[in-house]
Amino acid sequence: MLVFKIASRAQWRAAETAGVYEGAPVDRADGFIHFSSAAQVGETAAKWFAGQSDLVLIAIDGAALGAALRWEPARGGALFPHLYGPLPLSAVVWTRELPLGADGRHILGSLEA
Numbered sequence: 001m002l003v004f005k006i007a008s009r010a011q012w013r014a015a016e017t018a019g020v021y022e023g024a025p026v027d028r029a030d031g032f033i034h035f036s037s038a039a040q041v042g043e044t045a046a047k048w049f050a051g052q053s054d055l056v057l058i059a060i061d062g063a064a065l066g067a068a069l070r071w072e073p074a075r076g077g078a079l080f081p082h083l084y085g086p087l088p089l090s091a092v093v094w095t096r097e098l099p100l101g102a103d104g105r106h107i108l109g110s111l112e113a
Contacts, residue, residue, distance in 0.1 A: 002113060003035040003069070003081040005058040006098060012056045021058075021087040035060065035069075035081040038111040041053055043075075045098070045106040055098040057108065064091035 007024060008017075015021035023033040036044040041057070047056060062069055065083055074080040093113050099108045 001062045002059045002093060002111065003037060003113070004041040004044075004111070005033065005035050005060065005064045005087070006041070006045060007056050007058060009053075009054045009056050009097075010081070012058065012095065015087075015089065019088065019089060023087070031084070032070075033083040033087055035062075035083060037081065040078065040080065042106075042108055045108070047075075049098075049106065051052040051100070051104055053100055056095050058095045059086065059093045059111070059113070061091050061093050064088075 005021075007021070011024055012021070021033070022028065027033045063080060065087075068085045069081055069083050071079040072082050098106050098108070098110070
């Protein structure tokens with residue numbers, strides 16, 4: 001099962017250099033890394049990253065994260081995946097640019113492995 005993270009290109013480059021992703025400032029403040037399911041990532045992009053360019057969409061193998069990945073109630077009571085601990089890059093299945101369309105919304109494309 002894939003879970004997804006949206007990050008700035010600069011944050012992701014730093015993670016690649018470090019070999020681990022510690023999360024965005026909001027993640028570190030909350031004590032966990034916020035992820036979204038495939039069904040949630042579009043709404044996450046629209047709500048928290050509206051109009052932002054220079055973003056990366058990261059697909060993560062949720063099973064590879066073990067017990068550190070927890071599904072907890074968040075927006076509207078929906079269960080969202082939260083990672084308690086750093087994201088090892090070995091769990092990343094793929095990354096790609098997250099471009100804006102002509103309408104200003106992000107183009108997610110296929111979310112398959």
